[in-house]
Amino acid sequence: MDNGYLEELGTKIQTGNNLLAFGGQTKSALLAKDGITALDIGKISGILEYLPDEYTFTAYAGTSLYTINQMLAEHDQFMPFDPPFIERGGTLGGTVASNLNGPGRFRYGGVRDFILGVKYLDYQAKLVRSGGKVVKNAAGFDISKLMVGSLGGLGAMIELSFKVFPKPPEYRTVISRFSTLEELLDTLVNLTANSIELFCLDIEPASEVYNLTIRLGGIPDLFPKRIERLKQFVGDIEILEGDHERSFWDEINEFSWVPEDTLLIKVPITPSSVETLDDFLSKNEIQRRYSVGANVAWIAWSKPVDIIDKHLKKIKLAGLTILGQTDQIRLGFREPDIFFQRIKNALDPIGKWVEI
Amino acid sequence: MNTESFLDELSRLYPDEKLLTKPAQLVTYESDALTSYQVRPMAVVLPETQEEVIQTVRLCHKFEIPFVARGSGTSLSGGSLPVTNGIVIALNRLNKIIEIDPKIRIATVECGVVNIDVSLAAAQYGLYYAPDPSSQLICTIGGNLAFNAGGAHCLKYGMTSNHVLGIKAVLPDGEVVEIGSASLDSISPDTVGLFVGSEGLFGIALEVKLRLLPKPEAYRTVLAAYPSLEAAGNAVSMVIAAGLLPGAIEIMDELAIEAAETAVQAGYPRDAVALLIVELDGETEIVDWEFASLMEVIEESGAGEIRVAENDEQRLQIWKGRKSAFSAVGRISEDYLVQDGVVPRSKLSHALGEIERLGDQYNLRVANVFHAGDGNLHPLILFDGRDPANLENAEVLAGEILKMCVNLGGSITGEHGVGVEKLEYVPTMFEDADIDTMIAIRREIDPGELANRGKLLPFDK
Ligand SMILES: Cc1cc2nc3c(=O)[nH]c(=O)nc-3n(C[C@H](O)[C@H](O)[C@H](O)COP(=O)(O)OP(=O)(O)OC[C@H]3O[C@@H](n4cnc5c(N)ncnc54)[C@H](O)[C@@H]3O)c2cc1C
Numbered sequence: 001m002d003n004g005y006l007e008e009l010g011t012k013i014q015t016g017n018n019l020l021a022f023g024g025q026t027k028s029a030l031l032a033k034d035g036i037t038a039l040d041i042g043k044i045s046g047i048l049e050y051l052p053d054e055y056t057f058t059a060y061a062g063t064s065l066y067t068i069n070q071m072l073a074e075h076d077q078f079m080p081f082d083p084p085f086i087e088r089g090g091t092l093g094g095t096v097a098s099n100l101n102g103p104g105r106f107r108y109g110g111v112r113d114f115i116l117g118v119k120y121l122d123y124q125a126k127l128v129r130s131g132g133k134v135v136k137n138a139a140g141f142d143i144s145k146l147m148v149g150s151l152g153g154l155g156a157m158i159e160l161s162f163k164v165f166p167k168p169p170e171y172r173t174v175i176s177r178f179s180t181l182e183e184l185l186d187t188l189v190n191l192t193a194n195s196i197e198l199f200c201l202d203i204e205p206a207s208e209v210y211n212l213t214i215r216l217g218g219i220p221d222l223f224p225k226r227i228e229r230l231k232q233f234v235g236d237i238e239i240l241e242g243d244h245e246r247s248f249w250d251e252i253n254e255f256s257w258v259p260e261d262t263l264l265i266k267v268p269i270t271p272s273s274v275e276t277l278d279d280f281l282s283k284n285e286i287q288r289r290y291s292v293g294a295n296v297a298w299i300a301w302s303k304p305v306d307i308i309d310k311h312l313k314k315i316k317l318a319g320l321t322i323l324g325q326t327d328q329i330r331l332g333f334r335e336p337d338i339f340f341q342r343i344k345n346a347l348d349p350i351g352k353w354v355e356i
Numbered sequence: 357m358n359t360e361s362f363l364d365e366l367s368r369l370y371p372d373e374k375l376l377t378k379p380a381q382l383v384t385y386e387s388d389a390l391t392s393y394q395v396r397p398m399a400v401v402l403p404e405t406q407e408e409v410i411q412t413v414r415l416c417h418k419f420e421i422p423f424v425a426r427g428s429g430t431s432l433s434g435g436s437l438p439v440t441n442g443i444v445i446a447l448n449r450l451n452k453i454i455e456i457d458p459k460i461r462i463a464t465v466e467c468g469v470v471n472i473d474v475s476l477a478a479a480q481y482g483l484y485y486a487p488d489p490s491s492q493l494i495c496t497i498g499g500n501l502a503f504n505a506g507g508a509h510c511l512k513y514g515m516t517s518n519h520v521l522g523i524k525a526v527l528p529d530g531e532v533v534e535i536g537s538a539s540l541d542s543i544s545p546d547t548v549g550l551f552v553g554s555e556g557l558f559g560i561a562l563e564v565k566l567r568l569l570p571k572p573e574a575y576r577t578v579l580a581a582y583p584s585l586e587a588a589g590n591a592v593s594m595v596i597a598a599g600l601l602p603g604a605i606e607i608m609d610e611l612a613i614e615a616a617e618t619a620v621q622a623g624y625p626r627d628a629v630a631l632l633i634v635e636l637d638g639e640t641e642i643v644d645w646e647f648a649s650l651m652e653v654i655e656e657s658g659a660g661e662i663r664v665a666e667n668d669e670q671r672l673q674i675w676k677g678r679k680s681a682f683s684a685v686g687r688i689s690e691d692y693l694v695q696d697g698v699v700p701r702s703k704l705s706h707a708l709g710e711i712e713r714l715g716d717q718y719n720l721r722v723a724n725v726f727h728a729g730d731g732n733l734h735p736l737i738l739f740d741g742r743d744p745a746n747l748e749n750a751e752v753l754a755g756e757i758l759k760m761c762v763n764l765g766g767s768i769t770g771e772h773g774v775g776v777e778k779l780e781y782v783p784t785m786f787e788d789a790d791i792d793t794m795i796a797i798r799r800e801i802d803p804g805e806l807a808n809r810g811k812l813l814p815f816d817k
Binding site: 051053054055056076099101105109112122126128129132135136137138140141142143146150151153154165192194195196197218221222225226266267268270271293295296318319320330337342343345347356 | 457458459460461481482483503504506510511512514515517518525527531533535537538539540541542543544545546547548549550551552553554570571572573574593596597599600601638639641642645698699700701702727730731732765766767768769770771772773774778782785786787789790793794796797799800801812
């Protein structure tokens, strides 16, 4: 990255209003707004440091996830939060700003658990740093975590440092079918109280059944025994392996199952709230997945958006539109967040950045 | 500030036995585990309910009285050191475990709950709370949250921050807020992540939602003795290079081994110059497989004696020495300072060599026990507190070590926080713009700088 471009961004920050940073433009709903001053961070890309022995890397925010994955794969490492939209051109900064995690988050945690540090341009175009580059650090307020989910509304991230982990050599996926969600959830709860190490634990509603899809990672020799053990919990299963297995999860993480003309909505849930949400979605015949052990719902919404907005309000859940064209990005139940408002006032006292 | 009216109103909130103002009652609260710093507060209150805490903070706000939250006072950086003319809000009695929900694997607890008690309460569901600072038998969840406490298992499991999902807090102006939720995912900026590690500067966490994990079904704990710290450090690099992700990788040096042996008779090999503890945990099949690769690595690493814990008792025996190392060192020298700088793991050997050199230069003994997997050093600098010059010398040495950590690309603190003790070194790690931003946040949350004044930020009042 040349400093000239940083200066250009600086000028935009100083002269513009309604600032919004963007990267690979893969999350369509979070972008297009009239009257914004767009800051193209996608132009600031490249790996700054990768230390496989330290399990850490630092890269410019506009670096594509694809590039990072390739780099990590050479040392049998990976980003355990399993970022989505790799093929579509997602960037590291965009992943942090929108707090997007893939199904693999189940095993070790999300973006927030692996981010180590950030450098960002603030409302005065000053470069501010928080956190560090080492795997453990407790010095100062952790603004890097605050950037997770900030949707470009607190500053323009320029540089990010992350912790990574060794990648399991192979995976297997086990699919079992349940006739009701309730039955499936009983199994899910039993399974998650057990110390079997699951990489992904997703629920896939299909016609008349609910599939529980479980991904195991590790040494191939151990899979037969581990799968036998899983069967004690889930009963009859179908097993996926090899390329087929890989593309199964890749497609999920690219959201190829979401039709072009629908909105993709993310709703944080818990195994206790998923059933109420599912009642409504299944009645409306909506395509959906529940990921990360029923901690997030991904909804391909094809009807007028105010219907789901109203319903989410009623059941006290909140959603964020990630893909598609709509003015309603935030949906459902939202209480005034006094603490965040104060933080926002501190980081953006003159209201330079877009409202999030 | 009208102290008399303040104390008068406070006494309406608390009966005598819960409002301490007599010098003899205040002594216990004059310092935390960093005993070389002492300040007598104006008063100490012992609330038993969240409402009492809220009312107390509101009173402090009304009268502009600074307050310091205190859990068990085990802070090693002066985090819970009182402020002159301020009060201490001692939170140990807010110790209700409100709910353990095995379905969503969350414990909702009050801030004064002791760390280990969360795991004890969750055990009936096969769950546990992962962060395990060595002080876990006494330190509180509120103190852990304020300092983003770590422990021996951070490389694989992360720090406190990675296990806190929601916080109910009273801000320094008495406003009560709830942030975060029971879901692992979120669609808002991660304010919980910002709150954790804020060292009490954002007010008092009253109630916390903690993520619970299934208890690992298998452990394999290996103890290996080495002829030098460098050799033990190299073994750590070899373990990592083998692609293993142990739950814990710890090292102790000769002086720490000697202290631990004397104090708790952990049965460590006495002739070892350095001890490495590696623990694998998780699913039985996987742990067994990893154990075989680990042993190959350890056997090639130049270790002398190698011991493998054959049962839980032996495992706990290995940990007993490590976890009691700080207090054990306290037996060989009444006064010591613990630093907890971090260096990149590959620079551990270099950093330890430097510490040894600096120790010689300042003529002070330094014991080392540390979280090697995270590069998190814990040099314990032994000194004679009766001699002020000796303390000053120890502090200068501690500062030199911190600067070295930053120069090597690390941090001044991995888990014990800045507190008052490392204030001076914050600018070695952060630029003006970074510190100004933190101050801006502080001022927006607490313009009067009432909550834990004089900690973490170098330019507080
Ligand atoms: C022998 C020994 C071993 C230790 N080992 C470790 C270790 O392995 N890892 C590690 O990380 N630390 C360790 N520590 C340090 C210490 O135990 C931790 O920092 C712990 O988190 C402090 O908890 P506490 O309840 O004692 O808090 P205190 O010391 O009472 O307070 C610590 C800080 O938290 C603030 N605080 C307390 N409660 C609240 C609340 N409810 N809301 C807001 N702020 C609050 C205080 O104001 C203070 O700033 C060790 C300490 C000792 C003495």
